[in-house]
Amino acid sequence: MPNPDSLGSTSQVPDSLQQIAQLRFDARAAKNYALADKYRDQLLHEGYEVIDVADGFELRPKKPYITLAFPRDIRTIDLGKETTVCLIVDGFTDDAVETVKNIKEYSDCGIAIIAIGDAGRLSEVMDKRTYLISVNPGAAWGDCANVFLEKVQSTHIVIMDPSTRFTGDAVTPVTAELEKGEYVCVGWRGGLVNIDDEWRSVDDKGDGEVDVLFSYFMAFNRTAMIEVGGFNPRALYYRNADMEYSLKIRQAGGKLLQMQLPLEQARHHGYYDVDPEFREIQSKKNYDRILDKFRGKTAILSPRR
Numbered sequence: 001m002p003n004p005d006s007l008g009s010t011s012q013v014p015d016s017l018q019q020i021a022q023l024r025f026d027a028r029a030a031k032n033y034a035l036a037d038k039y040r041d042q043l044l045h046e047g048y049e050v051i052d053v054a055d056g057f058e059l060r061p062k063k064p065y066i067t068l069a070f071p072r073d074i075r076t077i078d079l080g081k082e083t084t085v086c087l088i089v090d091g092f093t094d095d096a097v098e099t100v101k102n103i104k105e106y107s108d109c110g111i112a113i114i115a116i117g118d119a120g121r122l123s124e125v126m127d128k129r130t131y132l133i134s135v136n137p138g139a140a141w142g143d144c145a146n147v148f149l150e151k152v153q154s155t156h157i158v159i160m161d162p163s164t165r166f167t168g169d170a171v172t173p174v175t176a177e178l179e180k181g182e183y184v185c186v187g188w189r190g191g192l193v194n195i196d197d198e199w200r201s202v203d204d205k206g207d208g209e210v211d212v213l214f215s216y217f218m219a220f221n222r223t224a225m226i227e228v229g230g231f232n233p234r235a236l237y238y239r240n241a242d243m244e245y246s247l248k249i250r251q252a253g254g255k256l257l258q259m260q261l262p263l264e265q266a267r268h269h270g271y272y273d274v275d276p277e278f279r280e281i282q283s284k285k286n287y288d289r290i291l292d293k294f295r296g297k298t299a300i301l302s303p304r305r
Helices: 004-010 015-029 033-045 093-106 120-125 141-151 171-180 222-228 241-251 276-294
Strands: 048-053 056-061 066-068 083-089 110-116 130-135 156-160 164-166 185-187 190-193 208-210 217-221 256-258 263-265
Touching (some): 015 048, 048 066, 083 093, 093 164, 110 141, 120 130, 141 156, 156 222, 217 222, 241 256, 241 276
Parallel strands (some): 066 130, 083 110, 083 156, 110 130
Antiparallel strands (some): 048 056, 185 217
């Protein structure tokens, strides 16, 4: 049913569209998701989007992009590109706009963006090779990353932090390495787990095979990642979630490569400008899982160097 708190906007919607929205709500309650999607598409065609809320739904004028309740509600993303660069944007959208423009300057790849909460000016960069969708605030980083692995129909997937900027074509070198077949994941920053301090740190040893890669820029063979499985959905925050996934890849027999790429780091808002207590609590939860799952399993590590 319509959310009473939203009647100020919902009451302006024609009765016929409110009825369609109610039919969609009933179809979802009956778990007939195909029919629910049909009704949602009808509403979009009429210029309205339906937002699921705790006690029903809201109807709002359609934005240039769709807003969904949860990342899992996102459907197939096919941009017709062999490689798609994927961004999870949680605030600081003006900087993300500049990052998207920067990617386009140096690469002809597809770009898929999940904005957590308000997408800000990101609609300005939408075009036929740029996909944008927003999800409700509070969505987990791990869930968003898994959407990219599961739903983006490209041979190669790059998960990239919005703080990373291209200074040249960073896509061609990583896809060339992935196509050789030796490595299933190639990235820009990473390292070897420090065994001497009981797996509590990672040492950057430069280019070469590594134990972990960081999500500043991680490129995957999508088919291989489907076999490995996804990121931990309990990872609400990015930090250390990429390390956990890297070790999961190695445990499955996959190899990771760190290489120099034409990239640079702008201000990393996701670390420096978030609530410090949230950052530390969620980072520790992610790392505690690493220690519980992998510490001591030296057989999964890459050769020491």
